[in-house]
Amino acid sequence: MYIWEQSRWPSLTWDEGALAAPLVATRHEQGKLLGKMEAVGFDQREEAMLQTLTQDIVKTSEIEGENLDTQQVRSSIARRLGIDIGALPPVDRNVEGIVDVMLDATRKYQEPVTAERLFAWHGALFPTGRSGLSKIRVGDWRDDSSGPLQVVSGSYGRERIHFSAPPADRVPGEMTRFLDWLNAPSEMDPVIKAAIAHFWFVTIHPFEDGNGRIARAIADLALARSESVPHRYYSMSTQIQKERKAYYDLLEKTQKGDLDITSWILWFLVSLRHAIQEAETTVANVLAKARFWGRASQFPLNERQIKILNRLFDGFEGKLTSSKWAKIADCSQDTAGRDIAALVDRGLLRRGEGGGRNTHYEICLAVA
Numbered sequence: 485m486y487i488w489e490q491s492r493w494p495s496l497t498w499d500e501g502a503l504a505a506p507l508v509a510t511r512h513e514q515g516k517l518l519g520k521m522e523a524v525g526f527d528q529r530e531e532a533m534l535q536t537l538t539q540d541i542v543k544t545s546e547i548e549g550e551n552l553d554t555q556q557v558r559s560s561i562a563r564r565l566g567i568d569i570g571a572l573p574p575v576d577r578n579v580e581g582i583v584d585v586m587l588d589a590t591r592k593y594q595e596p597v598t599a600e601r602l603f604a605w606h607g608a609l610f611p612t613g614r615s616g617l618s619k620i621r622v623g624d625w626r627d628d629s630s631g632p633l634q635v636v637s638g639s640y641g642r643e644r645i646h647f648s649a650p651p652a653d654r655v656p657g658e659m660t661r662f663l664d665w666l667n668a669p670s671e672m673d674p675v676i677k678a679a680i681a682h683f684w685f686v687t688i689h690p691f692e693d694g695n696g697r698i699a700r701a702i703a704d705l706a707l708a709r710s711e712s713v714p715h716r717y718y719s720m721s722t723q724i725q726k727e728r729k730a731y732y733d734l735l736e737k738t739q740k741g742d743l744d745i746t747s748w749i750l751w752f753l754v755s756l757r758h759a760i761q762e763a764e765t766t767v768a769n770v771l772a773k774a775r776f777w778g779r780a781s782q783f784p785l786n787e788r789q790i791k792i793l794n795r796l797f798d799g800f801e802g803k804l805t806s807s808k809w810a811k812i813a814d815c816s817q818d819t820a821g822r823d824i825a826a827l828v829d830r831g832l833l834r835r836g837e838g839g840g841r842n843t844h845y846e847i848c849l850a851v852a
Contacts, residue, residue: 487739488650488687494661496680498746503676506753510675513760514711520767521717525774529715530567532770535798536716536763537561537590541582544700544721547728552579558798561587569794581608582697589701590716593708596667599659605698606691615693625659626692628652633689646736649689658688666702674710678703679752680745687739700724707756718763723755731755772849773797776832783830788813789823793832796847803836803844 487493521529538558545552556576560583562569585605595601607623614620626633633649650658662684670677682703689695700721708714724731730751738748780793792809802808810820824845827833834848 485740486648487741487743488658490743492743494658494684495743496684497744498676498749499744502746503749503753506750506757507673507675510753510757510760511673513757514675517717517760517763517767518711518713521715524767524771528770528774530565531773532717532763532766533715534558534561534565534567534569535766535770536719537586539766540704540716540719540721541586543719543725544586544697545582547700547721547725547731548696550578552582555795555798557583577611578609581611584608585697585701586704589705590708591714593705593714597663597702597705599663602659602690602698605701606694609694609697620692625655625690626652633692646732647689647739649687655688655690659690662688666706674706675753675756676749678706678710679749681706682752683735683738683745683748686735717766718759720756720759723759723762727755769797776847776849780830780832783832786823788815788819789827792823793827793847804846805844 521532524532538554538561541557541561542552542554553576556574556579558569560575560579561567563575564583564587585608588601588605603623610620610622613622621627621629628651632651634645635647636643636645662681665684666677666681682699685699685702686695691698703720704716707720708716734748734751738745776793776797785793788809792804792813795812796804806817806820806824809815809824810817813820813823815823824833828835828845831848833845836844836846838844
């Protein structure tokens with residue numbers, strides 16, 4: 485029996501005593517991070533938010549097996565937030581869609597979540613009306629015209645059904661009840677409410693596709709409500725991606741259990757605390773970047789050098805070689821060599837360990 489088949493569904497229960505200490509610890513980490521961000525400059529807060537949102541959007545798509553171009557995501561967010569990051573590359577429609585959803589969820593967290601708003605999010609995720617090659621019902625609840633919605637893995641004839649969603653004819657009523665609860669004032673701690681909202685929405689599975697991404701957007705909206713700020717400085721989706729197997733295993737186990745979801749909420753709280761702690765790395769990187777550019781500002785740098793240095797800070801894949809420099813900057817190998825040599829002489833780049841064909845270069849954060 486699935487949890488939604490229980491006679492008292494959706495009267496979910498949990499052990500407040502078991503959650504008390506983890507909740508206090510998570511709330512403490514939230515407060516520490518927000519306090520730290522208030523103490524840094526406006527530009528650093530913007531940069532931290534840009535990094536966090538980029539990571540969050542890339543990772544929430546990775547969880548569903550979709551790999552987005554990080555630079556396109558960053559460009560799309562920067563354009564919408566009015567942040568100057570130099571030349572902006574063209575952006576695919578699917579990238580624009582998920583960026584629209586996440587920014588709407590987090591920056592308009594105070595607005596009620598309605599069916600129409602969710603339909604708009606769903607339409608943004610699937611602008612072509614297709615999921616891969618399959619045509620799907622977009623901007624509306626699923627109708628199960630192709631059969632009951634099931635989450636299945638395994639080869640043909642050896643399939644394993646992880647979860648069966650409620651029948652389509654129950655979805656409108658289930659979603660009305662869920663949205664009324666989500667939007668209603670409550671004495672429940674907002675972080676607990678975020679955990680429950682994520683689980684409840686995934687259980688209903690109201691759309692043909694995109695349910696996981698929208699569930700995580702709803703959780704981010706609820707977390708923004710818990711902090712009363714539209715700025716995101718940590719990525720819950722990044723933490724979920726790190727623990728993807730545990731995430732799906734626990735969702736499956738809880739949906740096949742009784743109405744007590746203590747184990748799910750506990751996992752959510754611990755993962756959230758880890759996500760907030762990981763944000764310390766983002767903050768440290770932002771501050772290091774600010775110090776670096778303060779030092780670099782005393783030197784005349786060309787556009788190619790500025791572009792590549794920014795790429796190194798913003799998540800450069802692999803190691804920077806002169807040939808990669810030439811390709812990214814669209815210049816000759818000789819020009820790339822001169823650009824690099826000048827930065828090494830000024831103490832902004834340094835040669836990494838290894839030589840010959842393994843010669844590569846790294847950002848030099850501190851003056852030798």
